[in-house]
Amino acid sequence: MARRALVIGGSLGGLAAHLLHRAGWHAVVFERNEEALTGRGVGLGTHPQLIATLRRAGIAFDATMGITVAKVVCLDRNGKSMVEQPTARTMSAWSRLYRALRDALPAQDYRLGKKLRRIEQDAASVTAIFEDGTSERGDLLVGADGIRSTVRAQFLPQAQPVYAGYVAWRAVLDEARAPREAHRDIFELYTFCLPEGEQLLGYPVPGRDGDTVPGRRRYNIVWYRPVDSSALDEIYTDTSGQLHSGGIAPSLIRNEVIARVKADAEALLAPQLAEIFLRSEPFFQPIFDFESPALAFGRVALTGDAAFVVGPHVGAGATKAAIDARAGEDVAAGLVRFESVQLPFGRDMVALSRQQGAYLSAQLKPVAQRQGGELRRDVEALRHAHGTRSDQIGDIVAARGLEAYF
Ligand SMILES: Cc1cc2nc3c(=O)[nH]c(=O)nc-3n(C[C@H](O)[C@H](O)[C@H](O)COP(=O)(O)OP(=O)(O)OC[C@H]3O[C@@H](n4cnc5c(N)ncnc54)[C@H](O)[C@@H]3O)c2cc1C
Secondary structure: OOOEEEEEOOOHHHHHHHHHHHOOOEEEEEOOOOOOOOOOOOEEEOOHHHHHHHHHOOOOOOHHHOEEEEEEEEEOOOOOEEEEEEEEEEEEEHHHHHHHHHHOOOHHHEEOOOOEEEEEEOOOOEEEEEOOOOEEEEOEEEEOOOOOOHHHHHHOOOOOOEEEEEEEEEEEEEHHHOOHHHHHHHOOOEEEEOOOOOEEEEEEEOOOOOOOOOOOOEEEEEEEEEOOHHHHHHHOEOOOOOEOOOOOOHHHOOHHHHHHHHHHHHHHOOHHHHHHHHHOOOEEEEEEEEEOOOOEEOOEEEOHHHHEEOOHHHOOHHHHHHHHHHHHOOHHHOHHHHHHHHHHHHHHHHHHHHHHHHHHHHHHOOHHHOOHHHOOOOHHHHHHHHHHHHHHHHHHHHHOOOHHHO
């Protein structure tokens, strides 16, 4: 009989289930949400390792999975292009990848409404105990339950994500609603804009139903803005005065907070980007940094964001989760080996991300205390980072002995 793997968390890290199936396991995913996560999420960058892992999981990464952008530009405040260079990036959407992964799993192996409470294990098996009072037994448990992982909290209660000092304002707009000039100038491009101390990027992503047909796509904006902890509490507070420090639902963000960020968009951004932003319903996500000191605990392993949070600048959260899943396919070699390979790999990915986010993280420090990359963020450095990002991930994969997987 196939050995049984319990995968906690049904987002992209749950990709582990597909690869465990391939390796002869019976893997079942347990997701705390009561309803399928379809329709959530926004844009997501891809890298070759993510595409290769999806293909290995039986998901054809064809033209319907993403939109390929051929040019990167950087616009100044007046909307004039300061830098242009060819690129070849495929931009997808979280919901598009999620749907493909979810559809490819047998329905009985993806269980909703299953919130993990705690884990018990002994020499023979591991048991997941859920909030609804039920429990499931297996030979292996994979913690793919994200940045606030319940699995990790049981084994490493002290290990907590650290706020990086800035938030990402996110906005998506249906292609049909994009202003004509903005559509003509930037819709098909990967576009940067660099207000002082901040950074914005915009690119096209698949539409609401995952559609990549022109006219039915969406435009995605990510705008990084430094926010100190007290100002973060202020934007985390809803109209009734309640503070949502674990994360505020977009619908609860106060109108005045939205009005303020829209006024800043008009004042600071290239007009093409500002017009798209003004027509959207923006929301924000604080950026965290996290590095787990351990990944294996007996029959339990951590993957994806539960293990390491790779900041957004590398655009590789999903790619890193995929690489973890690919390495986890070799679980027969033992979790100690998994940990010995994935720990240094995860640390390297976090280091790359910190290096690329250093300028933004440092904005709350006095200038005299900033050093190296914290001081400088010019267009040339950004252009170079964009052009070499996939290669840098490839270099880390090779340096950590994971190249044979791809
Ligand atoms: C709804 C959603 C939308 C997202 N949208 C984007 C996006 O647009 N762009 C982007 O770059 N990244 C997005 N992400 C994050 C992205 O998926 C991750 O950064 C990366 O892919 C690693 O994924 P992960 O599966 O390790 O963690 P996550 O994606 O955070 O998934 C963790 C999963 O575990 C579940 N979970 C948590 N605790 C428990 C528990 N106790 N019991 C059972 N289940 C539990 C959560 O509900 C969640 O589904 C999104 C994540 C989610 C959940």
